[in-house]
Amino acid sequence: MTADSIALTGNSIVWIVGIAIVAVYLASAIRILREYERAVVFTLGRFAGVKGPGLIIVFPFLQTLARVDLRTIVLDVPTQDLISRDNVSIHVNAVIYFHVVDAxxxxxxxxxxxxxxxxxAQTTLRSVLGKHDLDEMLAERDKLNTDIRAILDGQTDAWGIKVSNVEIKHVDIDESMVRAIA
Incomplete structure (x- = not known):
């Protein structure tokens, strides 16, 4: 074995290791996004664009991505305690349907x-329903749903979110008020 063949073998190993490192780096750069997903890509912290769906390339250490689901999201608003305009203590919960239109x-x-x-949604539900009497909440639920949806949709336009529907699920009266009314 001569010195030339040993040097050649050393160079071959360096090339093989270098190619393997580049191959692993490129393989880790490949991302696949589903039809309903978009990727907001940042290059060195700056916005670089929105990509997807399908096969995209995001170079590790230089670029990061945030996945955004464009499907309709169903948000259950937890029970809110509020007092109506006619001073009745009420427990109200709702469900909101929205989706991202601008990732x-x-x-x-x-x-x-x-x-x-x-x-x-929680604060809007409390503020809107607090302006109405108990009778209005029970009789005009569709109007209240439309009012809450319009307020939420107007406030979330700047976020790239579209509120498609709001439904008040339950309007429960406090037990002490049920006895007092009876």
Missing amino acids: ERAIIQVEQYIYAMSQL
Whole structure:
């Protein structure tokens, strides 16, 4: 074995290791997005664009991505305790249907759009229903649903979110008020 053949073998190993590292790096750059997903891509922290669906390439260490689901999200608003305009203590819960229409704004304009939507829905539900009497809440539920949807939709336009429907599920009266009314 001569010195030339040993040097050649050393160079071959370096090339093989280098090619293997590049192949692993390129393989980790490949991402696949489903039809209902979009990726908001950031290059070195700056917005680089929205990509997807299908096969996309995101270079590790240089680019990051945030996946956004474009399907309709069903958000259950937890039970809210409120007092109606005629001073009746009420427990109300609702469900909200919304979807992302602009993935870029949903990621850049608000930190966690689902959590923000939940908080906004809770406060809007309390503020809108607190302005009405108990009779109005029970008789005009469709009108109240439409009013809440319009308020939520108007406030979430800046986030790239479209509220498609709001449904008040239950309006329960406090037991002490049931006895007092009876």
